[in-house]
Amino acid sequence: MSDDNKLVKAIKDKGKSLEAEMSFFDHLEALRWHLIRAAIAVVVLALVAFFNYDYIFNNYIMGPFRPDFWTYRMMCKLGEGFCITKFNAVIINTEVAGQFMLQINSSVLIGIILSIPYILWEIWRFIKPALLEKERKAASGFVFYASMLFLLGILFGYYVIAPESIAFLANYEVSDTIKNEFTVSSYLSMVATITLIIGIVFELPIFIYILASIGILTGTFMKRTRRYAVVILLIVGAIISPSPDFLTTMIATLPLFVLYEVGIVVASVVEKRRARAHDELMNS
Template sequence: MSDTGNKLVNAIKDKGKNLEAEMSFFDHLEALRWHLIRASVAILVFTILAFSYFDTLWQGIIMAPSKNDFWTARKMCELGHWLHRDMCFNTIKVQLMNNEMAGQFILQINTSLLAGITLGIPYLLWEIWRFVKPALHEKERKAASGFVFYATFLFFLGVMFGYYVITPISVHFLMGYTVSPDILNLPDIDSYLSSVATLTLATGLVFELPILIYILANLGIMTPKFMRASRRYAIVVILIIAAVVTPTPDMLTMTVVSIPLFILYEVSIFVAVAVEKRKIKKSEELMRS
């Protein structure tokens, strides 16, 4: 009877632990849901603001890289004069088409939503940090205390690089590229918007490489030794990315695009080294204790 009673008591205790774990899991899900709801509300607010000031957003930001007086166009022309090369953008007038009855209304909604998501990224990262922070130890919190700042800084740095360098070069090259004078380049409004959004937002995500390496290094997946050994392959990949995002065959343009990516890779190696040193120091402290 005593053995049976002990088994019954242990079974009840185990069941209680399982119920407690399940409740804890659902509590975490509920907390995550509210973090995502607050981030969604922030994105919605930015989207409404972008919708309200759509004329400024469209003419002053979205269409700006296609104009010949854009900052990048002027600087490329000045650089060409200094290098005694013709690097001025061709004088083109970008005209867009709309083939759907609700096309322009949908365009305004999609553009505003993209602007809202872009501007809401810092708050989304902050909410993610608030959700993850309680599960970290004190030292881990201190080590990752700058996560929101650095992730936001790198994202917008990448967006600015994509917007001011990659986008105008790509737009002017593709709009001016013709295989026959009988064919006019009249892109659809959705095609233009998706091109600008892809080139800018994708570059913003690429610039998050040091943050990704920091996470992978902490998980033990990525090491400085591996990254140094893979540097030659990384160079090839970076050159391929530069060739894809800059369709112009000019090597100087490809170099301008690839240099920041090389720098990002080297910075990521330093990040991995710092994580490895911190791990070694932590293990030494554990050995002493």
């Protein structure tokens, strides 16, 4: 190859590398703006929660610690043995800035939870240009379904799992000489952790869809291993529900069974779609 041809080739290669580098930085710039808009949404909703904190604190944050909470009223209808009429515990603050930090931290947490649909929409807007037309159609309902599952999980965690946990632990006594005094940060951390974990667990069908789409998981495999999944889900249900009775454990586990069955349907649909695409490719 002559020196002129080598020079031309080097210039072309350099141009391609510069084009790829610019494209990479363009993607970073786009991602930065998506993250900024998501952060702004969190801040705005957090400020709304902060300036309406009295109502939020009395009706929602402290809800699971009140005997008149909706969950405890429903439990009373199941029988006297399930009725919660009082808590053998008090919530205290042991830090100078404890209550102020409680308001800030819980407001930010509320802002994050409420902005999840918008955050997912920003994520979808970022990854959408990189998808093929078929992939876009297949994932067109991602924001809606992911948001609905997460919010359902938040509601289930807040109205079912968190109250059961608080009621069981607040009324649990090893000895009458030991008084239960919970710090406000410990209480908030427990309620927030439970609700967020359950919200993430409810995204199981979305995770299954992703794994099925890349060929790691199939509906056939999930059906074949259903008996093992039942045992695992029972263990998970027993862990997230601290109350030792069988009824509350099953209440915590039942939605997991439903999510697994929904996941089987989702994985089976994706499996058939992949098989049909493979047949079309082989016949073309």
